[in-house]
Amino acid sequence: MTRRLSSLAAAGLVACIAAAGIASQAFAQSAIEELGAETIDRDQPVALIADEVTYDTNTGRVTARGNVEVYYGDRTLTADEIVYDSRADRIEATGNIVLRDPAGATVYADLADLDAKLRDGLVRGARSVLGERAKLSAVEARRFEERYNALSKAVYSPCDVCEEDPTPLWRIRARKIIHDEEEKTIHYEHATLDVFGVPVAWVPYFQHPDPTVERASGFLVPSFQQSGNYGFGTKIPYYVVIDDRSDMTLTPFFTTEEGVIGEFEYRRVFGTGSFIFSGSVTRTDYTGESSFQGNVDTRGRFDADWLDEGARWGWDISTASDDAYLRRFDFSDNDILTSTVFVRNYWNDGFYDLTGLYFQSLRDNDPAGQIPRVLPEFEARREYADPYLGGEVGFFTATETLFRNNGRDVTRFSLGADWEREEILPVGLALRGFAELRGDVFIVEDDPTRGDFTSARFAPYAGIEARYPLIWEESDGDAAHVIEPIAQFVVAPTGGNGSKYPNEDSQQVEFDETNLFEVSRFSGYDGFEEGTRATFGMRYERVISEGVRVDGTLGRIFRFEDADEFGVGTGLSGMTSDWVGAWSVSLAPYLTVRQRMRVDGDFDINRNEVFADFEYGRVSLSAGYAFLEADPSTGSPSDREEVNALAGLQLTPEWRLSGFLQRDLIADAFVETGGAITFQNECCAVDLFVRRRFTDSDDAPASTSVGVQVRLLTIGTDQTLRRRDPLPRFTSPNLRNSEFAQMGGE
Structure with a gap:
């Protein structure tokens, strides 16, 4: 005997149907009893919505067709058709299948065989979206123990694809991919990394956190660089999550001419502040004898309410x-390292600041x-x-x-x-x-x-x-x-x-x-x-x-x-000072030009600084010129004059060229030059740069550095590939004043 239910909303899944519309409450209760109400989880809200629902009392099978939506707690299933077998307590779904779980993962499939709680089962033609970006696809996927999703002949990639070019920019193909929802990790067996569809690397096994994880221990994306001082170098950072409040990054820096340099960074957050302790160490002989060399950088900021409400103390070393x-x-x-330790507090009508300073x-x-x-x-x-x-x-x-x-x-x-x-x-x-x-x-x-x-x-x-x-x-x-x-x-x-x-x-x-x-x-x-x-x-x-x-x-x-x-x-000595003036013209957001000048009574220029920023369409340009007259009383025995420029060209939405230069006009020599090419899209970024430093000092001769860094979204990097300029920002070590100089240094 087959009873036909024609209703927009019918509640009932997992041995339960409660129909609205044509069906009466009495019939709904009868259907519940026939389907075995004793298997219902009364604390779990269950619902079924479909254009058409039929129930076969002989086989105990419920069939729903047309815009089918199944809800079991915070899990959902949509399909063109589902069949619920009350005796086997399983659901078969076909046509435009979409499964959503509480963690936000979404699975698309062609055929699914699931238990009635939508937790375990087999899915064919599976395509899954984890978080906002990562996508998994497989010929077959099986879910078991309510935590593992095992995908056979699977592919992982966060890259967008289109019908004209279905191959993602990069992807990981594996014989098997297992997603552990409890540990939030993705495991790969016999994995191959493809770039533009071409295999470039193979590993028998590796794993990484799934995209929903904000912090997890593991290797980060390596970087590669070359310099005339240390040869070819590779940095392979390893990130360690210690607990909810602290982490560490250990980075071995392998070089061909100077051995291994160990870099480290430790971060810790407290209820009243935080600090970072970082640095590097190596054993080298560039000083003429083999010895340990290194550096330390640390900074911290903490509340000092024990001293005064609103006070802060900290250090930069x-x-x-x-x-x-x-x-x-x-x-x-x-060329100057400044270390400070301080306690300070500021309020509307006053402040105090206690500081200790050390200069190197x-x-x-x-x-x-x-x-x-x-x-x-x-x-x-x-x-x-x-x-x-x-x-x-x-x-x-x-x-x-x-x-x-x-x-x-x-x-x-x-x-x-x-x-x-x-x-x-x-x-x-x-x-x-x-x-x-x-x-x-x-x-x-x-x-x-x-x-x-x-x-x-x-x-x-x-x-x-x-x-x-x-x-x-x-x-x-x-x-x-x-x-x-x-x-x-x-x-x-x-x-x-x-x-x-x-x-x-x-x-x-x-x-x-x-x-x-x-x-x-x-x-x-x-x-x-x-x-x-x-x-x-x-x-x-x-x-x-x-x-x-x-x-x-x-x-x-x-x-x-x-x-x-x-x-x-x-410009301040004598009976009259120099004339000082400045002007700027701005046509936002395209062009800004600024000039600052200091001219004496004879209209000789003693200081002249000109800066320009231009941005239009795909082109951006920043340029500067600076001239300062000699002032022996402050440790500047000769005139100083420099030009600098930083330019960028967005070739396409993905490709960008940039370059910079800094030239000492008095010495008629470059201080520093460099260039970079960057590729970045929604799933990866590649930075390739070259930089030449012309200044020469003891044990650090002029050198050329070349580097490349690859960032893959969701693997070994943050979950948003922020666009950044791989070139260093312009600084003028010959023109800038330092705290050390103001404290009496020469």
Whole structure:
């Protein structure tokens, strides 16, 4: 006897049908009893939806046809037709089969034979999607023990394919692939890696985490490089998950000429912060004798609520065994390593910062004994509303102690207060009054010329500043022009500099449009800008929501007496300073051009920096030019002039060319050049680059490096292939100022 159910919704699977529509509740209950209600998991919601459902009481088989949807808890099955055999407690499905499990995996198939709970069974023509990207396909797939999916003659790949080209860019073919859903790993037996359909590697067995795993131990993608210093090199990183809060990466760096370099990185997260400890070590003889060489980099950040609410403490420490190690093995081009340990806190009306500093010079012939160690450097400030004069009054203190193995030791203690108030008059004129009282005490030991001595300095100043912004709009109202004349007048005493007031933290002086209207152009407390002076300047800006944006600044300082505390190369010495100016033109997002200049009274250029960024379609270009006049007082005995450029061309959505250069125009020689070609699509990225460093130093001669790195999505890398530039960003070691130089280094 066959009963036909015609209903849009009929609930009942795993020995249960409850039909709605034509079927009555009584009939539904009868059907449940006939199918063996004793096998139903009452706690598991079960449902069947189909265009047509029939039940054969003789065979105990339920047949559903047309847009069939089966739900068992959080598992689902859709198909053109299913047959449920209540006696065998199994389901047969055919036509456009889709299986979804709670972990998010989706299986497509042509034929399926499953148990009634949709957990175990056999699937033919299986195609599975794991997570968002990874895809598995097999001639046959079998599920068992409610955790293993065994695929025969299977293929794994995250690459997209189309009907015109069904071969993925890369894939792994295997005699058998087993997906362990409990351990979240994919195992391969007799696996072959294909690239563009061509076999390139074979292994009898390997495994990797499935794409749903964020962290798992295992090998990461290796990289390959070559250099004239160490020959051919290969890095094979191994990632270790220690626990939920820590992990480690161990990377043997195999080279043909320098042996093996061991790299390591350990990371740990705590409830109050985190830290990273990394570095490398090797035994080498490039220094003339066989010895261990290496480097350490570590940084940490932690809450310091035990000291003060909102406070943080931490460290940034970098050190290397010798001057050449980092450059020789392409770890870094830095010529100064700075290490700090700090405790600090910032809030709306104040802050404090306690820091210790250590500098390691990697430059040839630097006098190591004269490089200072700073311990401690402390600065604190607190601001209050002024109940008498209006505005704000601030109190501050700062201290700094420098130690040297071979040279003078200096301690400076500063204490002071400042005041500031700004008013805008009805005519639009903005007036700002300001003043500061500061006292400094210097304690010097082992000075090469004066021995031990102590000195004190009173360093007050007061001033007023006026700004009068003039604004008008263009006739169409799309843009506005702002011209702002600025005048500043400062009164300060003289005699606050000299040999009895050692200058350790303010040797490098930058004078440009950014500090034209600052009260002091010194970067620290040791220097004091003395004498009465007036600063005049003007700022302009074209304000527009879209289109061409223009801005510019021009100004100069006039003094009542010579400013001999500044070197001749700073542009601040004498009765009048250099003219400083800057302008920029921007047509977002295509073009930006910026220039900064410093010109003396005879209109000789003492500083000139030009930068341009251009991007249109597939082309991007960044270029820069810099010229700085010699300033022997700050350790720059000759002019410095460089150009640099970084360019990229997107050949196709997948292929990109890029290159860079840096050239010293004074020496008429390149500093560094390089180029790269990158391929990247939705499932892999390949970076091939070449780089030539022309600078030469002890034990790290000029060299050429070539490298290649392959990143395969879901295998040995993160789950999103972020586009990145394999070339190093431009830096200018000849032009940049360092903290070491500001602390008295030469």
